[in-house]
Amino acid sequence: MCEECGCEENKETIKVEKDLRQENDKMAAETKHKLLHKKVYPINLMGSPGSGKTTLIQNLANYLNPEEIAVIQGDLESDIDKKKLEKDKILTYQINTHSGCHLNSAMVRDALENMQLQGKKYLIIENVGNLVCPAGVKLGQDFNIVVSSTAEGADKPKKYPVIFNEANLVVISKMDIAKAVNFKREDYIKDLKQINPDMKIIETTNTNKESYKKIAEIIRQNHEKWEETESKHQH
């Protein structure tokens, strides 16, 4: 560099065009392919801490066979959720990120190497509770669910649009306390539809367990399509 004027001499420009998420995404694609081959349907389950992610899995186990569900559980610390799910006879692998605010495809791949997926139909990856960081980080999933509780308020889609934009299904949880927290349901649904008109929205409440039935049905249908796709690959 020229000391006088600061201009750079003998500049050579090397074109790169490399996405920083490429390595992660490549691993995610490999994971997805392996799971397709095993006919295990992968779901990325996201939402704020305490929104009801683990509760959703527990309730799904009333409509899907718990022995057919495998869970990868992500939290900074503790195995509280793993213990909860194991009580319901759901195979669960706990990842503690310690400081990581989201799961990545390397963590998921390592978890799967330690899991016995024989007889499993569904893999639910419960991401770290967070509406920011997990957005856009591919893990190998085919379906994104975002759980958002009434207690968090109806402005979440506007404040955290990226994660809602990639959701295939938004579960509005804790509808039983909607009135108590002054939840503006119509505003919320309108904002979601604006981000993605094709998004499925299902409201749940623990006082009516049937509200989880529809979600289980969607997951079951997705698994059937997954199986069909795999069968076509074989022929």
Place this chain on the structure above:
Amino acid sequence: MHELDVTKELVKQIKQLMNENSINKGKVFLEMGNLTTYSAEPIKFYYSQLTHADKSFVNKKIKLEIHEKKGELYCKECKTTSKINEIFERICPACGSINTQISGGDELKIKKVEKYE
């Protein structure tokens, strides 16, 4: 804070480029779409921390320049592309149609590296 993962990857890619092209002094250009959840400041911070602690960068100076790219919305009605700031801006500013799709703004890539003598 999630910028740490991608910045680690950035440093890894830069080290590879430095080796392949014998770069001791240079500048790396990162393109970042404004529809992602990534921000420039944390990436710059992590970059300086990671390279400071890495012996591959001793006596070498590779600056980082980040260009933010605006989001793009393509309208299927009037066939124009407009710039947008937020991912939920879905109404075409040109004709008002909602028959649109995001066509850019999700980038996070190393565009090029300049090698100086």
